[in-house]
Amino acid sequence: MGVAQRRAREKDELRRKILGAAAELFLEEGYQNVSMRKIAERIEYAPSTIYLHFQDKVQLVGYLCTETFAELDRRLEDIMELGLSPLETLRKSLRAYIDFGREYPSHYIFVFCTPESLFKNIEKESCQAVYGCGMSSFERLKAGLAECMHAGVIREADLELTAQSTWLMIHGITAGLVTCTSFPFVDKELLIEHSLDRIVGSLQ
């Protein structure tokens, strides 16, 4: 049993190594410039070895995103469990979203800023993984807004509309900061807080 366990652990380790290398390359080179070959080179394995762990490139990237966004979900969950007021929870969640995007810029860009035309010849199923994995955090955002409306701390309005509008705005902040790296932004901390003030304020 010990053997089987070790094997499983080793297998998982390599899997994580692959995902790690992929994430790094992603960050450094962007999705387009990440190839199975380069991933393999970085971990010093043969390209074909990757195929023992992932069906194809898109699946690999899909897992990468899924796993990374699970982290965002976890963070949002943690915030909800802090027992803060609905409004504080919302504000903290929005901030967590932005922070997350800045910490995992490549993942964020890949999932939310990659035009779908890029996946022209790729199976729908595989793409679902990539596009789907942002949905659960959106749902969380919506839930947070619902609670605020319920508590009467923000204006009553169409929930879906409000949620989408709010998401678009924090997406703008996240994406903008993350992709436009040579834009001469003012102090980013200030910029984020100022923007959140406006966004949250405009809900009230």
Place this chain on the structure above:
Amino acid sequence: MGVAQRRAREKDELRRKILGAAAELFLEEGYQNVSMRKIAERIEYAPSTIYLHFQDKVQLVGYLCTETFAELDRRLEDIMELGLSPLETLRKSLRAYIDFGREYPSHYIFVFCTPESLFKNIEKESCQAVYGCGMSSFERLKAGLAECMHAGVIREADLELTAQSTWLMIHGITAGLVTCTSFPFVDKELLIEHSLDRIVGSLQ
């Protein structure tokens, strides 16, 4: 001299033809799926001919974006010349920005949603063209905000901060609508107007 003139004119014509074909392909297929070969095919010239007019692919696309964003500038200018109130002008400008992005999704994505790491091995000059071309519209936005502050129709605040924050938000709307094509957005017209209400409202 007549000869020289004609030559210059012809040269310029071909240049425009190339840019035109590139723009079409760009729109239809997105940056990644545009190749020099396809551009050449479309205008029925040899691929190598393109290199007589443009240094490389990125430069070509850079020019493309520059020219396209000039169109945005023109639109913003037109709005300013309408003689509307500062606030109306601002609102119309923001709206024009979003509309422009939706009309030229590939250009918008290329200029604002492409992580710069993608251009690792590419001459700075070429990249400058790409990244610079959004700046003038940002300046216009800033000017519009300044006028509103001046006129006292929006709250007095740090101009640069306000402008960047505002840009990030409308960028979010534009980018979100344009890249997340499979997201189940509510009625987009409504979504945009609602969001603009919030953004402009949060300035007051």
Place this chain on the structure above:
Amino acid sequence: MGVAQRRAREKDELRRKILGAAAELFLEEGYQNVSMRKIAERIEYAPSTIYLHFQDKVQLVGYLCTETFAELDRRLEDIMELGLSPLETLRKSLRAYIDFGREYPSHYIFVFCTPESLFKNIEKESCQAVYGCGMSSFERLKAGLAECMHAGVIREADLELTAQSTWLMIHGITAGLVTCTSFPFVDKELLIEHSLDRIVGSLQ
């Protein structure tokens, strides 16, 4: 000892399972589209396990053909034991040969229509198995012809020459029907019988 026997039996069972799966795939997909992996998948064993039972792919296929052609031998034997007249026996044998080829097209093609150059880098032994396995049926054909000559029901002639010539003709019918699947053949039953009439007729 009981243990050793059981082991041997189990080993043989797996061997047959492998050959069975290979035969199925062979039939469904043809030699080129059969891979060790696919065989392994079908029997739910690891690819490497196959190598415990067969040296390599060609050897495996060699055995496969050997076993399948043994079936042809059996059928020819059965016919001989029917106690028919020499000529009837011959005719029935030729027909059985063609039918066999049509039932096992992949095997037939592999053994008789694969140029030997394909096995350039493969051990002679393995190839022998493949090429040898058609010989015994040829010998049976020759015997049948000999008997007919002996009985005076066909023209006396060089036996080897006659046999080879006859084999080439029925080989043409078999191979043609089996490989040229998109050729617009007339009714195949008719075509076969008409051809056999001519072949047998030309012996008399």
Place this chain on the structure above:
Amino acid sequence: MGVAQRRAREKDELRRKILGAAAELFLEEGYQNVSMRKIAERIEYAPSTIYLHFQDKVQLVGYLCTETFAELDRRLEDIMELGLSPLETLRKSLRAYIDFGREYPSHYIFVFCTPESLFKNIEKESCQAVYGCGMSSFERLKAGLAECMHAGVIREADLELTAQSTWLMIHGITAGLVTCTSFPFVDKELLIEHSLDRIVGSLQ
């Protein structure tokens, strides 16, 4: 003009060189083992250069066969123009067919002995070229038989049936001699002539 002519000639020369190398490899290694890379290596060009002359592998092979079978057609035509008797013409044609197959074994094997399953994932169109190119010689054979029937030198019978049956037989001779290179054939000249005697005889 001289320049353009020379260019065209050179282009054609390379094209022929590619086809030549492909044919050689074909012969030596069989269709399966011929790759674009190997062809390129043999002519000492980059693999991508081949794609300037042929769309893809199947097209290349298609041309190879088409061109080769054009040669067979030419030979059959030449025979028809000799002004021989219908029967002599037929006999000579059958013989020419067999000789042709023996001279271009790889081409013959490829066109007539390659199971279509090999082209599983390949466009129908491309395959047509490969499979179609034997048809015109079959038509010639049919015409020859028709003339013989007309002249009353062979038995009147269903033309299509007779033609297909006859083709299958000479196909058997050709394919057998060409693929079964290690079979201990008797003197091939004798074998061919003997078989032709039988085939033609069985028409009368």
Place this chain on the structure above:
DNA sequence: TATGAATGAGTCTTCATTCAT
């Protein structure tokens, strides 16, 4: 005995780019 992990050589193909003409 059986296997899981790993590989290296190979598959076809596309692309941006260069250069002699």
Place this chain on the structure above:
DNA sequence: CATGAATGAAGACTCATTCAT
């Protein structure tokens, strides 16, 4: 000015096979 020819590097992926366990 324009091009046709050519290329080298890279793309994703498959396969038969080996070997330590």
